[in-house]
Amino acid sequence: MPTLYHPALVATQPGEPVGPLRAIGNFVRKGTTFSGRASRSEYWWVALVTTLIAGPLYYASENDLLEWPNATGAAGIVVLVLVLLSLLLTALVVVFSIALSVRRLHDSNLSGWWYLLIMLPVFGQFALLILAALPPDPHGVRFDPQPRPVRTPAARA
Known part of the structure; x- marks a missing residue:
């Protein structure tokens, strides 16, 4: 029975440099994918853009430049919808960022569980910054999706 292997469909291979648009595209497309790997350029472009x-949004909120109007009626509903959309967008960016960080750790042949270092105040964030800058390790291929065997029509007969 002959069996063929088809490689997994991946937008970019780790180690392949990507520009900012492709990095953001991968960030959104693979937002909930915690398996596989992410190249350094993919990780750092997303870090820069986010x-x-x-940064300016944080600055504006800390200096009371972003205040929600005290609205009632229809305007209040619009404000509520905007608040809920911003919360949803923030939650998506957090989940997508965690997935990207886990894939970046995989590219360095590290388990995604190393991401839990972020729970350590100051030290954890600094340690993750260093781990994200590590060069790719060829052994990180173990985190890539494994090829699936595909039977040929002749093999089924």
């Missing part, structure tokens, strides 16, 4: 977006 920092450039979140």
Whole structure:
């Protein structure tokens, strides 16, 4: 019975440099994928873009530049919808960022459980920053999706 193997469909292979648009595309497309690997360029482009977006928003909120109007009626419903959408977007970005970090750790041949270092105040974030900067390890291929055997029509007869 001949069996063929088809490689897993992957947008980019680790070690393959990606630009900011492709990195953001992978970030959204693989947002809930905790298996596989992410290249350094993919990780750092997303880190830069999220920092450039979140930084000014954080500054504005800390300096009371973003205040929700005290609205009632229809305007209050609009404000409520905007608040709920921003909470949903924030939750998605958090989950997608955790998945990206886990895939980045896999590229360095480290278990995704190392992400739990983030729970250690100050030290944990610094340690993850160093781990994210590690070069790719060829043994990280163990975290890639394994090829699936595909039977040929002749093998079924």
